Amino acid sequence: MERYSRITNKNQxxxxxxxxxxxxxxxxxxxxxxxxxxxxIPEMIRLNREVLSNVTGEFGVLEVIDSASCFELPEETLWDIKKVIQKCGIKKLFFESHWMYRRRLDEMREYFGIPIVYKIGVETFDNDFRENYLNKHADFKEPEEVAAYFDSPCLMVGIKGQTREMIARDIKILKNNFKLGTINVYTDNTTDVKKDPELIQWFAKEYGWLVEDPAVEVLFENTDFGVGD
Known part of the structure; x- marks a missing residue:
């Protein structure tokens, strides 16, 4: 499992x-x-401290992700992140949070004392597909509700059951309502949700221009940021 990487193209x-x-x-x-x-908890703290020891401050920007929300990190790890920020001269932090924590985001801003870019896994702005099929538990109705709290939505494309129209609408919303965003091309895993190869092929052709868009990061593989397995 790779747990440290450097992103050297967009938003270094x-x-x-x-x-x-x-x-x-x-x-x-x-x-x-x-x-x-x-x-x-002790093992988490130890591992996270080891991973954080790789941070150099080269770009002055650090993104911290985990398999939940930033609010699920141990308190000791949050303190270790704060020490790394101070030691390495980090000026901006990227975090990810679930919709349920939307009213607590300023707690992290106050704790770390630097600007935080908050990502959120929206997956799609199609409310029915997001809630009734993907079971995301993010009950907003309009993109403006998300933009009031979060800076950068993460979308998923290429899932069986999605349509071209849904994806086109999602990307239009992303470009019109947010300064940053991530698009994840869905990869089959151990769940019963499956990818749609034809839809992915269409997306790659129709929206290939997003690869050059400085505001949107497109992940064709879930390890394209250099972390994960």
């Missing part, structure tokens, strides 16, 4: 994949990422 930054406590929701139909959760 270092990125670490840390271990967290179990996801507070943990019921998204498509997600087996939560298998990286742990309840062994």
């Amino acid at each position: 930054r270092e990125i670490v994949l840390l271990k967290a406590k179990p996801c507070a929701w943990g019921k998204c139909r498509f997600c087996d990422y939560i298998d990286d959760n742990s309840e062994n």
